[in-house]
Amino acid sequence: MSKLSIPVGANDHTQGNSSANCTLVEYGDYQCPSCGQAYPIVKKLQKHFGSKLLVVFRNFPLSQMHPWAEPAAEAAEFAGQQGKYWEMHDLLYENQENLGEELFAELATKVGLVPEQLQTAIAEHANHAHIRADFTGGVRSGVNGTPTFFLNGQRHDEAYDFETLSAAIDEILKAKSK
Amino acid sequence: MANILKAGQPAPEFSLNVTPDQKLSLSELLGKPVVLAFYPADFSPVCGDQMALYNEVLPEFQKHGAEIIGISVDGVWCHDAFSKARNLHFPLAADFEPKGEVARAYGAYRPQDGVSERALFVIDKNGVIAWSYISPLAVNPGADGILQALEDLPK
Numbered sequence: 001m002s003k004l005s006i007p008v009g010a011n012d013h014t015q016g017n018s019s020a021n022c023t024l025v026e027y028g029d030y031q032c033p034s035c036g037q038a039y040p041i042v043k044k045l046q047k048h049f050g051s052k053l054l055v056v057f058r059n060f061p062l063s064q065m066h067p068w069a070e071p072a073a074e075a076a077e078f079a080g081q082q083g084k085y086w087e088m089h090d091l092l093y094e095n096q097e098n099l100g101e102e103l104f105a106e107l108a109t110k111v112g113l114v115p116e117q118l119q120t121a122i123a124e125h126a127n128h129a130h131i132r133a134d135f136t137g138g139v140r141s142g143v144n145g146t147p148t149f150f151l152n153g154q155r156h157d158e159a160y161d162f163e164t165l166s167a168a169i170d171e172i173l174k175a176k177s178k
Numbered sequence: 179m180a181n182i183l184k185a186g187q188p189a190p191e192f193s194l195n196v197t198p199d200q201k202l203s204l205s206e207l208l209g210k211p212v213v214l215a216f217y218p219a220d221f222s223p224v225c226g227d228q229m230a231l232y233n234e235v236l237p238e239f240q241k242h243g244a245e246i247i248g249i250s251v252d253g254v255w256c257h258d259a260f261s262k263a264r265n266l267h268f269p270l271a272a273d274f275e276p277k278g279e280v281a282r283a284y285g286a287y288r289p290q291d292g293v294s295e296r297a298l299f300v301i302d303k304n305g306v307i308a309w310s311y312i313s314p315l316a317v318n319p320g321a322d323g324i325l326q327a328l329e330d331l332p333k
Contacts, residue, residue, distance in 0.1 A: 002322070064233045064265045139235055144320035145227065 002142025002155040008056050011130065013076075013085045017051040021176040022169050025056040025150040027138045030073060030092045031066035031099055032146040039093040041162050048166060052173055057089060059134040060146050068099035070131065075104045077127035078118050079111060087111040182285040182297050182312050189214070189301040190283040196269040198254045202247065204305070211308075211331055212301040213239060213246040213324055216286045218293040218315060220252045220260035220270075228296065228318045233266050235321045242328040244300075247271050251278050251293055286312070300327040 008014065008023055026042065028035040046055055059077075061069035072092050079088030091107045092099070104122065105115040121127070138148070142155055149156040149165070152172055158164050183189070189212075193203040204212065217228055229248050232239075239246050249271040252260070257270040273280045273294065281287040281294035288295055296313040309327035313319035 002320070005322075062230055062234055064267070065230050135234070136238060139231075139238065139321045140325065142320045142322045144231060144318040 004150045004153040004155075005141040006137035007153070008054075011133075012056050012058065013080055013089070014054055014056050015086055016046060016054040018054060020049075020052050020054040022049070022052060022172045023054045023056060023150075023152055024165075024169070025058060025153075027058050027060040027134070027141075027143045027146060027148045027150075029059075029061050029066055029069045029146040030076070030096065031069040032062065033096070034145075035147045036093055036096045038147045038160055039090075041160065041165065044162050045165055045169065049169060049173075053169065058138060059131045060138045060143055060148070061131065061135065062146065070125075071104065071122045072099055073131045074122045074125060074127055075107070075118060077130055078121040079108075079113060081127075082113055084111045084113060180285050180287065180295050180297075180312065182295070182310050183299070183307055185307055185309055187307050189299065189305050189307050190280070192271075192273075192280040192283070194249070194271040194273060194280060195254045196247075196257075196271050198258065202269055202271060204301070207245050208305055209303050211242060211244040211303055211328060212299075213244055213328075214284075214299040214301060215246065215248050215324075216281055216284065216294040216297040216299075217248060217250050218288075218291070218296065219250055220256050221263075227264075229260075229266060229270070230264050231318065231321060233264065233268065235325075236267055238321070238325055239328070242331070244328055249273050249280065249294070251281070288315075291315075298324060300324060300331070302331055 059073040061073050063070045076088045079085055088111055095103055108115040108118040151168055191204050193201050196202045232246055246268045251273050253274045254272045257272055261270055278287045286295045286297035296319055298311045299307055300309040302308045308331055311323050
């Protein structure tokens with residue numbers, strides 16, 4: 001079974017309780033329809049497990065197939081530098097079908113960023129190194145497509161519907177509480 | 179699952195079409211590592227399928243000076259369409275006639291299905307298999323094993 005080769009650390013975007021007993025790491029692509037389907041499921045898991053779950057998102061843009069995946073990742077990273085990572089992350093998935101320059105500018109305004117600065121960050125690939133590091137770390141951890149989830153460092157090879165994921169998380173939490 | 183060739187065995191030579199009018203022989207690539215990725219068929223309906231993933235990981239393979247070749251029993255025109263649809267930047271070899279002959283030579287053919295296994299080979303610069311791996315047909319083996327094998331090659 002594949003294991004996460006890069007532990008969750010300071011370079012990661014995390015949401016939730018940092019001392020939670022279960023950490024869910026998602027490797028995702030903003031233009032991947034399957035990741036779009038997983039997005040509300042992760043939200044539901046966060047709501048369901050509350051402070052017991054820490055969620056981490058890492059970039060795995062399949063750029064050759066999804067031309068907007070990398071610009072969208074740049075947009076999220078840029079927003080992250082201004083403390084707006086998750087707002088941008090969520091809006092990108094909620095508007096996945098309209099990814100493009102126009103949407104990025106619109107979302108920038110919506111979360112309180114300067115659209116021109118965001119455009120520059122995308123054009124100059126300002127966060128390319130971070131995105132590429134996420135990607136290669138993912139490859140080395142056995143990410144073979146998107147989305148790929150890791151629960152406490154172990155790759156989750158089963159389905160990623162709410163029931164399957166929440167059962168897997170329950171099992172981890174149960175083992176931890178013993 | 180089939181018994182694929184193992185590390186230490188010489189990689190069987192082949193010469194297959196990679197475009198409608200161009201052939202590629204393994205021996206042409208002597209002197210650099212080669213990643214040979216057998217897969218069952220073009221156009222599998224998965225997002226981020228095996229070949230698309232390798233396409234993204236290409237810069238990492240290139241850091242090792244390695245060439246990657248995808249290989250299936252599909253014909254050249256099918257490969258051509260698949261390659262364009264996925265925007266692939268590496269060759270796909272057509273193990274088409276006699277069907278699956280190269281897959282058989284590597285022990286990676288599934289006669290019951292008429293396709294090759296998902297089998298990976300890393301061949302060193304001298305044409306010797308350095309690493310091989312067979313994955314269940316439904317499981318995309320990813321690229322971590324290939325990268326590890328390339329790293330482990332003697333410099």
